[in-house]
Amino acid sequence: MAPKKEKTLWEDKWIKTHCGGCYAACHCRVRRVNGVAIKIEGEPDTYHGARGGLCGKGISEIQMLYDPNRFNYPLKRTNPEKGLGVDPGWKRISWEEAYSEITEKLIDVRKDNPLKILGIGGPGHGAILAYFQGMAAFINGLGSPMTNMGGGGLQCGSGSHLTAGMNHCSWSVLPDFKYCNYAVYFGATKGTGAGHSAGMTMRQAADARSRGMKMIAFDPICNFPGGKAHEWIPIIPGTDGIVALSMANLLLNDFMIYDKEYLEKKTNAPYLVRPDGRYARDDREEPLLWDIEDNQPKAWDDTTLKTVALEGSYEVNGVTCQPAFVLLKEHLKQYHPEKAEEISSVPADTIRRLAKELGEAACIGSTIDIEGIELPYRPVACIMFRGGEGHSNSFHTYVSVDLLNHILGACEVPGGATGWGGACHGKSEGVNMEYEPIAVTDGFLRATSWPTVMPAIWPHDKPKAPFRLDMLELFTAAAFPVSFFTKNIDEIWDKFPLLNYRPEVVFTAGTNCVLTAANVDATAEFLQKIPFHVDINIFPSETNEGFADIVLPDTHWLESYDAWDGELFFFNSPTGMEDWTIRHRQPVIPPMYERKNVFEMFEELAQRTGTSRWFHALLNWYLSTTGGEGTFKPEGDSFLPIEKFTDTWIKSRFGPDRGIDWFFNEQDSTVQWKKKPEEVYWRWFVPARSTVCYHEYLIDQKEETEKILSPLEIPLDWEQYTPLPSYFLTVPLKSEVPGYDLIFISTRDVLHTGTSSGYMPWVVEASGMNPFTAKVAMNVRVAEQKGLKDGDTIWIENDRGSKVKGLLRAIEGIHPKVVAITGFGGGRFVKGAATPGKLGGILTNRIIPTEWGDFCPVCLNLETSAKVRVFKDQDAGGK
């Protein structure tokens, strides 16, 4: 844009930073004219993002920055009543008043029992990781380990984080787009709006499609992944697992297509399993394999191990054992395509064809030269995220899909399924970022790239009776805890002698959890009972409006520094051979009004409560786990203001002489260095294996967990604690309440992230032009059968009596058994905000039940679908 009135310009500058609109933290540039941010573009010179492009949400962030409804000052609730939609009667208070009142409460509660303090964080528009790990460090420093993260408690990727963590040392898995030729999406949106590396995956996936990569999408609705795929395959929600198992069965038992060398050397397929289900072990308790050449058992780490057996029976210490591979193959035979069709509705012939295509596309045996290194070339990937694993069978569904990658040897090799930054050797480049997967217990991978506070990291602890309200000591394979927002969670807590206390203080940050995490009414009930609630946010939300006692106004990312979100290598960094890049956030404009950065709040409160030594020690610990120096002096120093905090962080990564000035001025806000093939394609460079064929640890987990829960008569779906990848019907699919004939789901929209995107008028405007967004989609013929037509207002009622009302879109592109809302859903009602209600839509989570049992018993992922019926509005008496 060429300014028309040049004489009015006294400033016209582009500032390099990175977006804070979602997890992806895409690099961007912001144009500031006369002190006003007027334009956001993607950064063309780095790979962290869309190389110049930026999604519509990111571009719109200027509207959020300047939203006149934002919080400007600390606020205090004057209305003692709390509840959904209750007017808080906000009163402006000073920072001193806010800090004093919070400090007093924290000190009192800490003295009594620090476990009564909870933290709930999501990715907001002020920060991403500060709301997660920063909050965790602060709350942990106070003496409570209980921080319910994962999108503010929605447990978004529990299935993925567990299995991708154990098998790929990554948060999630995506195709190595540059070389992949055949990608199968099971409820994943990588490249069509997924939050992880949103810009990068959109760019890489588009290039891959343009190059000829075939994309297959199993999805109940033909919208984002389904709409971009070469083949959209409608599927009943929660049945992806049986299709994947059926494909695995075909590959192993019918087509005999599998990567034998990979299975022998990189997985637990050859581990010998005894009749009691446990591995045969040596004197050191290490698992044994059968060496065919030496005709004897040897431990996985025996350096004399030559050729191992995948098939056969062997006697070890007088007991007949079989390689896990034999058990797997035999077990998979039950998942024949016809059975998979019966449950998933995907035609058996389609399953056969796709399995064959996938197997053939894997090019097993072939190699490729990457920068002078010869590597296996397996240009196929099967990926899954929330759509497939957001169910009560999450663990088994995810392992079943990932099993396909391992059968074909397509993991962390060119063209295969790869994670984010599993290995990084930054020290040779002068960056204190150094880690790689290592072999630990039983020879399996341990991710060293991600925060070690994650409980799911291998090896899992032995389950114990919980003293924490989130019960993570009991579910040690779970990445996120038992949802606080489970209906009647008190009744479960009451059964445990150690859980004889209740939360008294909760911090929420960057989350609107009452709408986005779990059942709306259960969440509201939980928050209503907590006597003191501090919310850190930039704008009014249903959560702070209904429940917060004090609101602390955070800075928007365009007003702030940050050094944490720009180095999330395990999470959102460029994948494939694209350069390592660190870019930190700097303010485009100074914070307006009395807004403060969230780190400044934590630092100040840690000092006032006398817990800063712990807060700083935990920050150092976080930094050191990935090779940083950890230069936050635990005592006697303050890291205020945010510039000092950022300076200290940057020095931890780059050395004592390289701080904030060096980074933003000398380095122009960016440090990039070339990746090595052994970092990206680390699989064959590290001496560890994946646990893909047989999950022996679940036998112990079951025994220990059952010992604790059964005497208390707490039910759990124990069947799922089984070592072989299996299919289990989801809770909604098992429901047999007469008349409830459809499955309700919500699906991701490229323009929406939780509820926050609904604050930006450009996004809301575009959503109104989208035929899917915030509408209730149903198959046109099913609608006809029910006497419904496009444009009708309908009720959707779940099998437990909760209902919501929405606008019907009767379309061809949706499975006949499914009702779907696109985007978070909408249905917002917060007052004092301009745009949320304009999106329309429904309050999705009102009909997602979230009772005890509505989760995966292994990884605790919440069930996100519901069994429902639909009917016209007038049938409900016009309510």
Place this chain on the structure above:
Amino acid sequence: MRWGMIIDLQKCTGCYACQIACKEEHFLPPDVFWGRVIITLKGNYPAVRKYILPVLCNNCEEAPCVEVCPSGATQRREDGIVWVDYDKCVGCRYCVMACPYQNRSYIDDATSKREYFSGQGYTPQEELGRELYPLQKETVTKCDFCRERVDAGLEKGLNPAIDREARPACVNACPTHARCFGDVDDPQSEISQLERSKKGFQLHPEFGTKPLVWYVDY
């Protein structure tokens, strides 16, 4: 030489970045769009396909809008760009009716004043925008391939086909790099090569307007 654009529908994911970037670039008021994204489904279950079609002014060579404009406000330049001289536009809207692609917007008095946060005043971005990029009320507006960017870039010796500063905002914004801008008369330009190799097509060629926007699909 003539400027043109080609949009790769295989790459486009329908994220609306182009539509929103255009609004941000030109400080367009609510409900005014120079670029849009049209989304629809075709076929019968289960053989359904989603169609995503980003549209903008086609800057047609045989532009009906130019022909019907009584004041000479809508003009076609030698480089193919069709633009509106707001000082000459009388707001008769013949062009809006003549455009078979419905890619023109009339800015009435109320629209020209509308705020994004209704009743709460202009944001600093809107306020400055009205100073930097004044839209005249009661005129017709449309996409002109970011004429001001192209011209300013050329003055600086930049190439609007390559240099971000000189090329249309929507081309820069696209996360999938689905848009290519360039000289359609140069057979060696990227746009010409794409048009040939991927069998580019124009929307509704039967209208006979000879659009300078092409699409490629699979």
